[in-house]
Amino acid sequence: MKKILVLIPAEEPHKKKLEAAAPGCEFIYSSTQDATPEMVQEANVIIGLPKAADIQASGNLELLQLSSAGADSYIKPGVLGEKTILTNATGAYGKAVAEHAFALTMMLIKKLYLYRDEQKKRSWTDHGTVTSLSNATVVVVGLGDIGTTYARLVKAMGATVIGVKRRASIPPSCVDEIVLTEDLDQVLPRADIVMSVLPGTAETTHLFTLERFKMMKDSAYFVNVGRGSVVASDVLYQALSEHLITAAGVDVTDPEPLPADSPLWALDNLVITPHVSGWYHLRETLEGIVDIAAGNLARLMAGEEPENIVDFATGYKK
Amino acid sequence: MKKILVLIPAEEPHKKKLEAAAPGCEFIYSSTQDATPEMVQEANVIIGLPKAADIQASGNLELLQLSSAGADSYIKPGVLGEKTILTNATGAYGKAVAEHAFALTMMLIKKLYLYRDEQKKRSWTDHGTVTSLSNATVVVVGLGDIGTTYARLVKAMGATVIGVKRRASIPPSCVDEIVLTEDLDQVLPRADIVMSVLPGTAETTHLFTLERFKMMKDSAYFVNVGRGSVVASDVLYQALSEHLITAAGVDVTDPEPLPADSPLWALDNLVITPHVSGWYHLRETLEGIVDIAAGNLARLMAGEEPENIVDFATGYKK
Secondary structure (H helix, E strand, C coil), X not given: CCEEEECCCCCHHHHHHHHHHCCCCEEEECCCCCCCHHHHHHCCEEECCCCHHHHCCCCCCCEEECCCCCCHHHCCXXXXXXXXXXXXXXXXXXXXXXXXXXXXXXXXXXXXXXXXXXXXXXXXXXCCCCCCHHHCEEEEECCCHHHHHHHHHHHHCCCEEEEEECCCCCCCCCCCEEEEHHHHHHHHHHCCEEEECCCCXXXXXXXXXHHHHHHCCCCCEEEECCCHHHCCXXXXXXXXXXXXXXXXXXXXXXXXXXXXXXXXXXXXXEEECCCCCCCCCCHHHHHHHHHHHHHXXXXXXXXXXXXXXXXXXXXXXX | CCEEEECCCCCHHHHHHHHHHCCCCEEEECCCCCCCHHHHHHCCEEECCCCHHHHCCCCCCCEEECCCCCCHHXXXXXXXXXXXXXXXXXXXXXXXXXXXXXXXXXXXXXXHHHXXXXXXXXXXXCCCCCCCHHHCEEEEECCCHHHHHHHHHHHHCCCEEEEEECCCCCCCCCCCEEEEHHHHHHHHHHCCEEEECCCCCCCCCCCCCHHHHHHCCCXXXXXXXXXXXXXXXXXXXXXXXXXXXXXXXXXXXXXXXXXXXXXXXHCCCEEECCCCCCCCCCHHHHHHHHHHHHHHHHHHHCCCCCCCEECCCCCCEC
């Protein structure tokens, strides 16, 4: 009898769906915080985000179904044992994260962050002209589920969309042009908005160098809802304080939480949200995660290969 | 030879277009601030927003082509003479104002105003769940050019859109349902977002009473980009401080500028922008105004009736 440890905030309908996918298994419901190392060690399947240090390459663990799209903590050497299959929740976050990135984009181009600051000073002050997505070229770096959903939103506002991907593919209808990651520097100078939704991997670490910010228009906006590690905090600080670009909005920082003494907090032209675009902040996200987890449980039971398997080399879904 | 006083910030291509529409006329370029009462008195046509007090029912003035959609200051008794035709710039502002209202809407539902406030305190604090326009019912009060453009944007995000209009009409494809203004109270309780873009007229003054805020869901958001006079400041203050609704975003206040001692400034759940959604904050707006003005100049010269004539009873385009 397999032990299935569920660390997502499952409600009754979710529990029913999961249990129906693996009949006869023992389900233990807990949370990341409350799960003990023993519970993690004994589990044959974990759904959610156990503390990586508790796993210790457990030989019992057949499937770790993450509730996140990012897998950074679990692809490090020594965390998972040889026989553990690692799957992520790619597909569940598209809407929530893309809409958050889109809201940040609108807030930036309409200067609403400046007006919020003026409001705190009781100041009725006009900050001048704004731009429209309808005349904008938006470069979406990372064109998976989230990036494509974001592309669809900015395209609906009239933007020209350039997608940046690791592998060549035919653009979906919401994307005008696709370039490979190695050709990023060719499209950065054309961007009015650069939106990054890259995961945190060796390849993406510090991808946005100071040189790359210098390539961007000084009127450009940068949005990051992927992982904070794609840009070093001191580089982001320099890019914004020296006005290499106009402003940025980030839901992810390096490190997280951002330390209270980070100079980033005080930048007028940086909008920071505390990694809230995903998780369960949007109801549909949890539903999506349960669906993915239930599907993979059923596949495991049937001896089939689960979906959304993470490639340890890239940190992405294979 | 007619004297045409132009008070919009016309650049060379704009001047060419205007002058081509009324050959042989004398064009005087100035601004609202710089135009003297004499210049206003002598003009046969004014394009822009002269100081209302300077007009004094001038008998010379044949056409006042406003550069705004709202006509509040000019429809008051005694401002314009009997023979002056008053036209507005309805149609030029749709994109700019609708996009501003849309950005305010996204900022509210994704709680970005709360995160901006946390940022100022260097605080990495999660404000919990958010909602999506894809599950929202949006009531658009005032379904002219701006309201319809806004409706199209929220519809693209998946919202259900209810339009509120003075007169019955067949809904455009971006609107699911239309009700008459007198039936506003039937749809307010269904709204997740109420967006008002009503002009300032006798009919619309203080339309949003405390009773109407009480009818709304306590989870509702209110956005106002029309005229501040549709809601009394003390009513808005009470609705927000007593959490009759969750939050509001307003580009217009009553009065404007909002006095520094207004208690509205300090409300955490109110986002204030200083009437910047329209004017010339978006480049395309000025182009649109010039096109409307040139068209009406040509019609005046040809003895035809201008377009966008304002109905003094309603303050709207007839």
